[in-house]
Amino acid sequence: MEYAIHCENLTKRFGDRIAVNSLSISIRKGSIYGFLGPNGSGKSTTIRMLCGLLVPTSGKGTVLGYDVMTQSEEIKQRIGYMSQKFSLYEDLTVEENLDFYAGIYGIDGERRKQRKKELIAMAGLTGREKQLAGSLSGGWKQRLALSCALLHQPELLILDEPTAGVDPVSRRIFWNVIRDLARQGITVLVTTHYMDEAQTCDWIGFIFFGNLLAQGTPAELIARLQVDNLEDVFVTLVQREEERQAAARNRRTEERA
């Protein structure tokens, strides 16, 4: 099996609003997949379905070979997830948060000590072990969250806007870690609004109003749309889609008239 994530016609409705519309994507093992799209386009919703946090309304999908509908517990053991909003315990220290999640993943003894040391060093959190997570600044919080998501050495890492509101230094550290992990064979699905970050992904999916509008390597997308850079790809795709929808609306009103 070569795909870490594979889904077909994945759909999520909230009441009568369609948040994700018939999404089909495949993510190769060991690759970095950048998930792009304007606010409210359905990125987080898709990710939550893949993590087993939300039940898809329809469609099917597998994550690491496990069915998202029926085997979400198997999936949960093998993925690392960082949600868009910081969701570690602010009233616990850095070390207590790591210890808590280590215990939850059944990591103890020497291995726990080892993993904690590695991750604290990796995230540059040395010296802050006894600091309350709530008192960390934005970038540090995100690094701690990444450390907690990596404790159990997941095969797939799903990061929802990990670098939003993070300074350039922390962002660079973050992406160095991400690329390192990919080199070790770990698959990474990451959402971002930064085009320089998207540029370094192996593969990009572009989602708008719950629809997947385009996917490919950054170079492919730039070439296909005949623009200079990814930012233009983003803007062009959004404009085209808005025009298409406006045209469709007009047609509908004309038909009714």
Next chain:
Amino acid sequence: MKRFSMSRYLSIVRKEIIQIKRDRPSLGIALMMPLLLMLLFGYAVNTDVNHIRTAVWDQSKSAASRELVDNFVNTQYFDVAAYTESYAEIERLIDDGTVDAAIVIPPDYARKRDNNEPVSVQMLINGSDPNIARTASANAQLIVQNKAIALQERRMQKEGMGKLEQPIQLQARVLFNPNMESIVFNIPGLIGLIMQNVTMILTAFSLVREKERGTMEQLIVTPIRPFELMLGKITPYVFIGLLSFTIVLVLGIYWFGVPLKGSFPLLMTLSLLFLITTLSLGIFLSTVAKTQLQAMQMAFALILPSVLLSGFMFPRDTMPTVIQWLGGLVPLTYFLEILRGIFLKGVGLDSLWRDTLGMAAFFVLILTIAILRFRKKIE
């Protein structure tokens, strides 16, 4: 994978303990709230009436009339709050609430009494609180009647006719609470009611807080199982609940003077079962409530049925069967029988096994429902 993981369970317990320690105000409230409620309601639900403030208009001003007033005061039901000289004054005292009753002794009381002529003593009662009025009139009735019998006896003895024999006498003996003090009956119930609602909120808050703060999202993408999570959440609060329970227990026994007739170890053991049950009920609430405010409102909404259906306020025996069944849905119902049984009657497990089983069944049921309702999903 499907097995219970000690490591996950202990991680939750450890994390909860750290959080409780860091959140001193909440811990303080958890421990002090039962104490304050107990003091507040312990006095509020005291329905015994005694020391009724009474005005005396003694027109006879004789040794005989003073003796009669003493008879009233000696029962503890009446306290002389004022001496008056007119009906107008009595009315004013009752109107402004200075007294709730008045005794009017006629000028010829001593003379008529000594001459064996019939004489009446008047009592005026403020009827606005029927409970006070009933107590005042019934006791005044008794006091005067006893006095009359005593006078009769004395006269007959003087005339050499021996002792007065009353043809029928009722000898009532009240078991378990000989002085029929309502506080003795109410305090054990109050302990149960307060502990139920305070402990319920502890676990409900603890889980709902994770939803509100967003930490639940990270927790449920891990392999944690609902049973491990809930057990881990309940465990530290059992100790806080026990501490809190001990505080109100000491208060009930030493401050309110309610004697514990039965076995202390049995009381603590069954209270532990009760605590686990109400903590599970709190977990159940948290699967319904989305915010701490909602959880709080639900806990409050449960107070009324607890008071009305559990037997706290009204005896359950006289309730319609359907209502009795409804009472079975409140853990307090079982615990009240246990508390009152051990406290007042001093009975053991041989008389309480039905309520113990009922409570245990309720615990298993509510925890199962909570676990089944808990979804590792976000709504």
